[in-house]
Amino acid sequence: MMGGHADNRARLDGLRAAQYDWDETGLRAVLDGISAPDAVFRLAHPFGDMTGPSAFHDNALAVLKAAWPDVERRDWIVMAGEDENGIEWVGCGGHFVGTFLNPFLEIPPTGHLAHMRFHEFYRFENGRITEMQALWDIPEVMMQAGAWPMVPSLGREFCIPGPASGDGLVREARDPARSAASQQLIIDMLNHMKRHPSQGGPEVMEMPRFWHPRMNWYGPAGIGTGRGIEGFRNWHQIPFLAGMPDRGSKVAEITYHFFGDNDYAAVTGWPNMIQTISHDGWLGIPPLGKEITMRSLDFWRVENGLIRENWVMVDLL
Incomplete structure (x- = not known):
């Protein structure tokens, strides 16, 4: 791996370790x-933006620790790279796991082991974090407590796994060309995705060109997981586009940060989607005609030139 990216990954080792045994000091x-x-530490509702590491600890991490006293962090992806503007990022994906003994954001405790997925993206400048963009899968916790107020997920809900390849944390040195190829595959795939429905039916997306036939699409709680292209389309894409058919029409107003790390690619943006809930069909939300912004923080794993796994987090709250 290039020195700068390797160093940035290493700088997060201590943070990850401190959240495994969760020593507050x-x-x-x-x-x-x-x-x-x-x-600036950015989390979705109800946390919002927090300035400075103490604010992030006191207003987010300490809140989780109080609810799950034995909480521990378990990463299954840590990757690093630079976006098209040369900005250095490190992305982490995993779960917080602990015994849910006290209320968390007014979600009632279960007394049982609980899990909450996180996707975190850290922007580094001169060896220090200057921004974090992250999502916690709070709906995942609500479902475990029987407190999810929306319609049931169309996809399968479960504690999703890390990479099937087993190399999400430790892999060979970062190859810039291989990393760029993974990143470009994702960008090309997304550009084809945006052709539908405005430019034609599902065929205009050319999905078999990009996706492995046995791919897994690991969506957030509230949407769920789909297996294969049909599973992805049936349990996510079709209802998503039915409710918000103008998806992808305002790309000039949003910011994406794509980066690659060998066979992995990632994107973050705050926000990176703007669309209008104009029709029925998504999560039971009525067609209010309201324009919304969304954040989708994603990881992909490429296998033999095709996307085999895609981890997706969206700020549904």
Whole structure:
């Protein structure tokens, strides 16, 4: 791996370790040590933006720790690269796991083991975190507590796995050309996706050109997981586009940060979708004609030139 990206990955090792055994003093020290004093930590509703590592700890991490006293962090993807503007990013995906003993964001405790997926993207400048864009799968926790107020998911809900290849955390040195190829495959795939429905039926997306026939699409709680192209389309894409057919029409107003790391690629953006809920069909939300912004923080794994796995987090709340 290139020196800068390897160093950035290594800088997060202490943060990840401090959240595994969850030593508060050590966690604060690590956050302070690797973050710029004015770093912005972005989480979706109800947390919002927080400035400085202490604010992030006190208003988010400590809230989770109070609800799950034995909480631990388990990563299954850590990847690094630069976006098209040369900005350095590190992406982490995994779960928080712990015993749900006290209320969390007014979600009632279950007394049982609980899990909550996270996707985190850290922007590094001069060796320090200057921004974090992250999503916690709070609906996943609500479902475990029987407190999800929306319609049932169309996809399968379960504690989703990490990469089938087993190399999400430790892999061979980063190859810039291979990393760029993975990133470009994802960009090309998404550009083809945006052709439908405005330019024709599903065939204009040319999905078999990009997706492995046995691919898994791991959606957030509330949407669920789909297996294969048909599973992805039936349980996510068709209802999603039915409710918001203007998807992809305002790309000039949003910002994407794509980067690759060998066979992995990722994207973050805050926000990176703008569309209108104009029809029925998605999550039981009525067609209010309201324009919304959304954040989709994603990882992909490429296998033999095709996308075999896609982990997707969306700020449904």
